[in-house]
Amino acid sequence: MKQKWLVLCCAILWFSALVSGWCVVERYERTPGAQSRAPEWLTGRMLPAGTLAATPKGVPVLLVALHPQCTCSLATMHELLRIVQQSHAPASIVLLMYTPEHLPEGWTRGERLRSASESLHPRIIDDTNGRWARGLGARTSGEVLLYSPAGRLLFQGGITSERGHEGASAGGELLERAMQSQERTARTPPTFGCALFAGKSGA
Amino acid sequence: MTIAVLDLEKARLPTADPVSVASQVDVAADVWFASNARRTDRQFAVLMVFQWLASIALTYWFTPRTWAGAASSPSPHLAFAIFLGGIISFAPILMAWKLPGRRLTRHVIAVGQMSMSTLMIHLSGGRIEMHFHIFGSLAFLALYLDWTVLITASLVVLLDHGLGTFLWPDAVFGAGNSEPWRWLEHACWIVFCDIFLIYSCIARVRSIRVIATQQVDQAILLRQAYTDALTALPNRLRFQKDLELSLHQAKPAGCSGFALLYVDLDRFKEVNDAYGHTIGDHVLVAVAERLSQEAEGNAGFARIGGDEFVSICPRTSSGLEPIAERAGEILRRLLMPIEVDGLAIQIGASIGISLYPEDGASEDELLSRADQAMYTMKRKGRRGFVFSGGIMESRAEDRTEGEERLRRAIQSRDFIIHYQPLLSRNGTIDGLEALARWPAPGGGFVCSPGEFIALAEETGLIVDLGKLVLDQVCEQVAAWHTRGIDFREVAINLSPRQLEQGDFPAILDETLKRFGVHPEWITFEITESAYVPDDRVLEAGLEALRTRGIKVSIDDFGTGYSSLGRLQTLTFNTLKIDQIFISGLGQSEAALGMVRAIINLAHLLGMSVVGEGVENSRQARILRELGCDHLQGHYFSRALPVEAIQEFILQHSAQAERRSAGSNQKGWRPAELEQIERRAVATGVADMIVAFKAGQRDLGAWPVSRL
Numbered sequence: 001m002k003q004k005w006l007v008l009c010c011a012i013l014w015f016s017a018l019v020s021g022w023c024v025v026e027r028y029e030r031t032p033g034a035q036s037r038a039p040e041w042l043t044g045r046m047l048p049a050g051t052l053a054a055t056p057k058g059v060p061v062l063l064v065a066l067h068p069q070c071t072c073s074l075a076t077m078h079e080l081l082r083i084v085q086q087s088h089a090p091a092s093i094v095l096l097m098y099t100p101e102h103l104p105e106g107w108t109r110g111e112r113l114r115s116a117s118e119s120l121h122p123r124i125i126d127d128t129n130g131r132w133a134r135g136l137g138a139r140t141s142g143e144v145l146l147y148s149p150a151g152r153l154l155f156q157g158g159i160t161s162e163r164g165h166e167g168a169s170a171g172g173e174l175l176e177r178a179m180q181s182q183e184r185t186a187r188t189p190p191t192f193g194c195a196l197f198a199g200k201s202g203a
Numbered sequence: 204m205t206i207a208v209l210d211l212e213k214a215r216l217p218t219a220d221p222v223s224v225a226s227q228v229d230v231a232a233d234v235w236f237a238s239n240a241r242r243t244d245r246q247f248a249v250l251m252v253f254q255w256l257a258s259i260a261l262t263y264w265f266t267p268r269t270w271a272g273a274a275s276s277p278s279p280h281l282a283f284a285i286f287l288g289g290i291i292s293f294a295p296i297l298m299a300w301k302l303p304g305r306r307l308t309r310h311v312i313a314v315g316q317m318s319m320s321t322l323m324i325h326l327s328g329g330r331i332e333m334h335f336h337i338f339g340s341l342a343f344l345a346l347y348l349d350w351t352v353l354i355t356a357s358l359v360v361l362l363d364h365g366l367g368t369f370l371w372p373d374a375v376f377g378a379g380n381s382e383p384w385r386w387l388e389h390a391c392w393i394v395f396c397d398i399f400l401i402y403s404c405i406a407r408v409r410s411i412r413v414i415a416t417q418q419v420d421q422a423i424l425l426r427q428a429y430t431d432a433l434t435a436l437p438n439r440l441r442f443q444k445d446l447e448l449s450l451h452q453a454k455p456a457g458c459s460g461f462a463l464l465y466v467d468l469d470r471f472k473e474v475n476d477a478y479g480h481t482i483g484d485h486v487l488v489a490v491a492e493r494l495s496q497e498a499e500g501n502a503g504f505a506r507i508g509g510d511e512f513v514s515i516c517p518r519t520s521s522g523l524e525p526i527a528e529r530a531g532e533i534l535r536r537l538l539m540p541i542e543v544d545g546l547a548i549q550i551g552a553s554i555g556i557s558l559y560p561e562d563g564a565s566e567d568e569l570l571s572r573a574d575q576a577m578y579t580m581k582r583k584g585r586r587g588f589v590f591s592g593g594i595m596e597s598r599a600e601d602r603t604e605g606e607e608r609l610r611r612a613i614q615s616r617d618f619i620i621h622y623q624p625l626l627s628r629n630g631t632i633d634g635l636e637a638l639a640r641w642p643a644p645g646g647g648f649v650c651s652p653g654e655f656i657a658l659a660e661e662t663g664l665i666v667d668l669g670k671l672v673l674d675q676v677c678e679q680v681a682a683w684h685t686r687g688i689d690f691r692e693v694a695i696n697l698s699p700r701q702l703e704q705g706d707f708p709a710i711l712d713e714t715l716k717r718f719g720v721h722p723e724w725i726t727f728e729i730t731e732s733a734y735v736p737d738d739r740v741l742e743a744g745l746e747a748l749r750t751r752g753i754k755v756s757i758d759d760f761g762t763g764y765s766s767l768g769r770l771q772t773l774t775f776n777t778l779k780i781d782q783i784f785i786s787g788l789g790q791s792e793a794a795l796g797m798v799r800a801i802i803n804l805a806h807l808l809g810m811s812v813v814g815e816g817v818e819n820s821r822q823a824r825i826l827r828e829l830g831c832d833h834l835q836g837h838y839f840s841r842a843l844p845v846e847a848i849q850e851f852i853l854q855h856s857a858q859a860e861r862r863s864a865g866s867n868q869k870g871w872r873p874a875e876l877e878q879i880e881r882r883a884v885a886t887g888v889a890d891m892i893v894a895f896k897a898g899q900r901d902l903g904a905w906p907v908s909r910l
Binding site: 007008010011014015017018021022024025028029030067069070071072074075098100102103104107129130141161162163164165166167194195196197198 | 266273279286290291294302314318330331
């Protein structure tokens with residue numbers, strides 16, 4: 001009888017530890033990164049010279065700020081690929097790949113992200129110290145900005161439902177709608193990913 | 204699929220009744236399920252260890268570090284994989300190790316496994332492929348064949364998704380598809396999977412029960428083939444296989460061989476005849492239980508015939524002593540009375556022992572030699588054991604020592620005679636039976652009469668012993684006659700061996716003459732079942748006695764093998780019904796019928812009848828009602844030494860006088876006096892009797908409590 005109670009108490013303790021652990025995981029997974037307000041209009045100065053000029057006319061510009069080491073952003077790229085394919089709306093995709101001025105040891109150029117985005121045929125810009133991303137108000141890896149062909153901001157935010165989580169999300173659906181309708185979305189969905197700038201963590 | 208096979212040695216299935224079969228099926232199935240649960244617990248424990256390590260590796264592969272610009276730190280996912288994965292896995296692994304097979308253990312494992320699946324989905328970034336882990340886990344959990352485990356597992360998943368849907372609907376199903384029906388669709392797939400798995404579990408459980416039933420049936424058939432249905436001991440077929448195996452194992456050189464003990468119950472046929480086969484069967488079951496108890500630690504017994512049991516006893520370097528000791532122990536156990544339906548039935552056994560390799564090298568030879576030895580023991584007086592012809596040395600030593608002691612005791616006239624009264628139907632003494640006793644120097648007796656008489660019969664000393672008894676009885680009879688003690692007649696047991704002696708009539712004449720004993724004072728009793736090689740010898744001996752005017756009784760009638768035949772050819776004056784029939788009176792219609800028939804038969808043949816072994820008033824009353832002429836037994840008096848029997852005779856003489864007077868000083872009625880005196884004898888209030896005899900006839904002076 002005593003052993004039975006002991007086992008039951010241990011089981012309850014274990015279950016409590018389990019639930020507590022889950023709460024910590026969920027909290028981490030669902031805590032969005034920092035966000036700033038993006039400029040309402042996209043101008044040539046906000047991107048490296050010639051970037052905008054190189055984009056096809058009459059096509060929206062889709063900017064994605066990425067940290068090459070952020071594995072969570074891989075989900076963003078997969079989602080983006082899915083959305084672009086589903087929406088059938090043309091867009092000129094520009095990836096702002098964060099690059100520190102002094103490369104730390106073990107730094108990679110984000111080959112996984114690059115290969116994941118190959119089928120999108122994006123223009124990849126090495127964003128030294130996140131200069132261009134900062135100017136566009138992007139603070140978290142995976143933040144997506146969609147500007148109309150006229151340069152007006154249509155969408156800003158993340159397209160994954162939580163950190164590194166693939167699958168349907170509110171952000172993804174809003175982006176898809178914005179690409180199809182060319183209309184400004186009312187909401188700014190949260191972005192889940194690594195911080196682009198030290199000291200101000202994305203998550 | 205393997206089902207635990209029933210242990211035929213331990214399983215007790217004396218009958219294949221449906222209830223027993225059903226319970227055995229349950230047992231077999233439960234054993235299998237418990238074994239399956241323990242095995243699956245172990246598999247899950249191993250799986251969870253590897254799963255935990257895999258989740259750490261997976262996390263390290265996907266998200267080793269988290270970044271903030273150029274600075275990085277270890278990913279919290281790693282900590283989740285290590286610590287939360289550890290917490291999840293710890294309890295199931297611990298319980299699978301410490302409490303395998305328990306219901307709680309598998310439910311904890313189910314919770315842990317599904318939690319691990321959910322964690323791995325999180326750690327992999329919600330990859331859709333990782334969701335197959337959940338279905339894989341459910342399938343794995345189905346190995347328990349316990350549908351409640353699947354329900355627990357599903358509840359964990361549904362709880363996780365349900366809470367997720369409630370708290371973060373966008374995260375789980377996306378913003379546009381977060382309607383309730385989507386959650387329902389999700390749940391339906393889990394339920395569908397569950398239904399499929401639960402159905403599979405139930406189907407498999409059914410098939411296991413079918414197989415278990417077949418195995419139980421097979422076990423019952425095997426058991427019935429190799430087991431005696433009545434006693435649940437191995438039967439002849441099984442014994443033959445065991446014997447064959449023992450022979451095979453004993454063949455190699457250097458093996459010390461084995462002994463075959465052949466036990467045959469003494470007078471079991473009479474038990475069956477007297478009490479019926481139901482009681483006989485109970486006796487056999489009781490005997491089997493005793494033999495099984497004795498066999499603990501030894502080779503077990505098999506029942507190979509009606510009342511025949513055999514056992515294979517390994518031989519050791521200690522010689523034959525251990526075998527002889529075991530045979531002695533078996534005899535001791537079988538001599539103890541067997542209680543059946545309120546009856547105390549005493550039954551002995553004769554044991555024949557054959558030895559491998561001395562007595563033969565085949566099953567048939569060994570069995571035959573043991574059987575012969577057993578019959579030799581029967582002829583020599585029963586209730587003993589004897590080794591087969593070839594190897595008698597060990598036993599012979601014992602016998603020689605015993606024989607020497609017996610011889611010395613006879614020479615030094617160490618034996619005393621006890622007398623047991625025979626009463627008439629009216630309660631008067633009709634005679635005494637003389638019974639030899641071998642007193643030990645320090646009190647008590649050297650051994651029981653059955654033992655020393657059997658030894659005397661075997662060694663031929665019964666002739667000398669019989670002569671000594673005749674001497675002592677005649678001397679005592681003459682003394683009583685001189686003192687005027689009315690003993691009527693004294694019955695002496697006569698061995699057929701004495702009759703075989705050509706000089707017995709001369710010795711008898713000389714003894715009677717020497718003590719001045721009239722032949723009418725003496726009666727000889729010959730046991731009906733005694734071994735007599737030739738009835739003509741017996742007839743001649745009886746004729747010699749009759750011509751001298753000595754009466755002859757046939758003792759233990761009904762326990763031999765040719766009772767009626769002997770009654771036809773031999774002439775006896777009295778027939779003594781064996782106590783085995785008397786003890787059944789009042790309890791068995793069969794015994795009553797047998798006794799009535801024997802009494803009528805004896806009377807028709809002109810013999811008087813003695814009922815032996817009367818133990819209670821009920822038996823005495825029935826015997827009187829049936830017309831039995833004389834009664835003998837412990838109810839009236841046990842065999843008493845000379846002084847005590849004299850007191851008994853005097854007491855009964857006085858009683859007879861009072862009875863004839865019809866009254867007494869205090870006005871006691873004869874029946875009351877008889878009751879008081881019987882109580883006095885039974886309770887050992889000898890002084891009361893002495894005082895009563897000495898003239899203190901007012902029994903009112905004695906405390907009533909003593910009566």
